[in-house]
Amino acid sequence: MAHISILGTGNMGQAIAGLAAKGGHTVELLNTSHADQAVTGDIVVLAVPYPSVAAVLAERAGQLAGKVVVDITNPIDFATFDGLTVPADSSAAAEIAAAVPTARVVKAFNTNFGGTLASGSIGAETTTVLIAGDDADAKALLSGVVAAAGLKAVDAGSLKRARELEALAFLQITLAAGEKISWTGGFAVTA
Amino acid sequence: MAHISILGTGNMGQAIAGLAAKGGHTVELLNTSHADQAVTGDIVVLAVPYPSVAAVLAERAGQLAGKVVVDITNPIDFATFDGLTVPADSSAAAEIAAAVPTARVVKAFNTNFGGTLASGSIGAETTTVLIAGDDADAKALLSGVVAAAGLKAVDAGSLKRARELEALAFLQITLAAGEKISWTGGFAVTA
DSSP states (O other): EEEEEEEEEEEHHHHHHHHHHTTOEEEEEOOOOTTTTTTOOOOEEEEEEEEHHHHHHHHGGGGOOOEEEEEOOOOTTTSSSSSSSSSTTTOOHHHHHHTTTOOOOOOOSSSSEEEEEEEHEEEEEOOOEEEESHHHHHHHHHHHHHHHOOEEEEEEEEEEEEHHHHHHHHHHHHHHHHSSSSSSSSEEEOO | EEEEEEOOSSSHHEEEOOHHHHHOOOOEEEEGGGGTTTOOOOOEOSOOOHHHHHHHHHHHGGGGSSSSSEEEOOOOOTTTTBOOOOTTTOOOHHHHHHOOOTEEEEEESTOHHHHHHHHHHEEEEOEEEEEEEEHHHHHHHHHHHHHHHTTTEEEEEEEGHHHHHHHHHHHHHHHTTSSSSSOOOOEEEEE
């Protein structure tokens, strides 16, 4: 069993905590009031909005060496709702990996709406968590956590694919915001 | 009923011709052997690989003024299979729109594998065609063609969203090439 630290107690942090607990893993859920408490998990989930990531990393970078750091963020420009705030040839995950080079960064959960993580399904399909990263063991560890909760995990390739995962999620959010789909719908991965 | 010209007689050209005919529209299917035959459709589908688009446009740009030009391409760098050949802050659709400014360019069908257009379904869901573009009437016309064939059409926003549609399709193709999904699976849009 893995021990998982989740930084952020919002909608997504709670959904991922529930998913991890369902699979029998131990979870610590930390927010800004726990700034003095070092993370103890083997897996650390950054479940804060992207604009808050830099502050979290500045505070905790030294605690993240060797750990599997899960970036779930979508760096959407909410001022324009017409693009992302990261450079077009980069991604939030790439920026995070550059900021904490000793961590084993994976991109995951950013394409899943919280409700579909909690329910385990999207339409008629089992919810699929797409996972990108350069460390195969890190991806396998997280895939195990996802599968233990009854969801599907799919290896989406190297960390460079975070760029496409963030594009997909941005599109999905614009479709939901525009009421073309619901916040429990979106892109289901069919085999 | 619309009259539709399809340039390219491959897998996708044939699937879109079948879809259009199913809805009662008239279709002309043209390939390189028809270079001397001007397109007569109100809608012109560029169903050639992206590297062939420039030559087609050079030959037919004068015939496309005012027409709804449907870009279905995915400008994948097949040498590396690790990105697209268009600039990171652009898209194939944006490049095409710049090349034929008098045409009403929409991005569509690039996120659909041919088999799911022919069958009308993906997993348990009806196949959805995501359509991006800056001309509302052009999108409505194409949406009508898609709906007449029993598929769903969803307005994915302005032509700028082609960037995300191309990212999604690239990711989907890498997943199929990596045998994570089949060529009749992929991203189903659930409401």
